[in-house]
Amino acid sequence: MPAAGRLDRYYTPFLIPPRVGHPFASRYARELCQEGDRDLDVVPQLLTKDADEFVWAAGLLAEMGYAEVNLNVGYPSGTVTGKGRGAGLLRDLPALEALLQDVCERSPLPVSVKTRIGFASDDEFDEILALYCRLPLAELIVHPRVREDYYRGAVRREAYGEALARAPFPVAYNGDIFSAGDFASLVAAFPQTRHVMLGRGLVGNPALARMIGGGPAASMPELERFHDELYGAYEAEMGGNAVFRMKEWWSYAKGLFANPRAIERAMRKARKAAEYEAVASKVFRCEGLASPRR
Ligand SMILES: Cc1cc2nc3c(=O)[nH]c(=O)nc-3n(C[C@H](O)[C@H](O)[C@H](O)COP(=O)(O)O)c2cc1C
Known part of the structure; x- marks a missing residue:
């Protein structure tokens, strides 16, 4: 995001992969329909801890024409983390590494990850980042909060900076970009920034990307x-x-x-x-x- 103030990529809300051998649930039909603005690169995101289901779903997505698949390592809700999915993956790092190694080897599509920086504490990120750096990820999107923060509390931008400095693959930033000024201050602090994911800021302000590109606010x-x-x-x-x-x-x-x-x-x-x-x-x-x- 965003040259000349337009969005260039859209990550779907997380999709739960079907059981191996089955199609995606019909409730995802609209999200996965390939019509509409094809100028926008669409990356489906999966929520799972099961390598076989991830690889099967990635195969279905490859057949549909997608070029990348993303793993959710951030969703904070207790019903999901309790089952070891979303941010729950951060509670068992050896299992997360085994999962990612396996899916990176077997997925027909390049695998990217959207991650938080820990489950309970920022101190966990050093080890988490080292784990990601050992893998051939297509991209790492860092939302620099821990699971216990949910969506509140200060983002730890320095953790994103650490990922930018250490990762051998592209790193994207996500979190609390609500204005062109927020974007400018991120880029001023981290001039290597190439990719920024917008969430709530864009939902509430459909002109945010345009404003970041120097254009006017929404009338x-x-x-x-x-x-x-x-x-x-x-x-x-x-x-x-x-x-x-x-x-x-x-x-x-x-x-x-x-x-x-x-x-x-x-x-x-x-x-x-x-x-x-x-x-x-x-x-x-x-x-x-x-x-x-x-
Ligand atoms: C209602 C809601 C739904 C979300 N759904 C997803 C999701 O499906 N996948 C995901 O990676 N993040 C999801 N997020 C998290 C956002 O992508 C983002 O990481 C978080 O809100 C911080 O960024 P922001 O301050 O730009 O919103 C969701 C957030 C909200 C508030």
């Missing part, structure tokens, strides 16, 4: 168009009431408005689709945008 009509498209797509996907999903979007997007508290209050009451649509339309007509965060 109110642009935001409303984005909102309408997202709402329509969620409704189509869910076959009905997408209000709950949209409220989550507003929890990220409210920061673009001059009075985020007013947005929170207005959204809190909306339950049914018609109520929600009225509230959203009023927000776009009556609320002002904050001056863009630089």
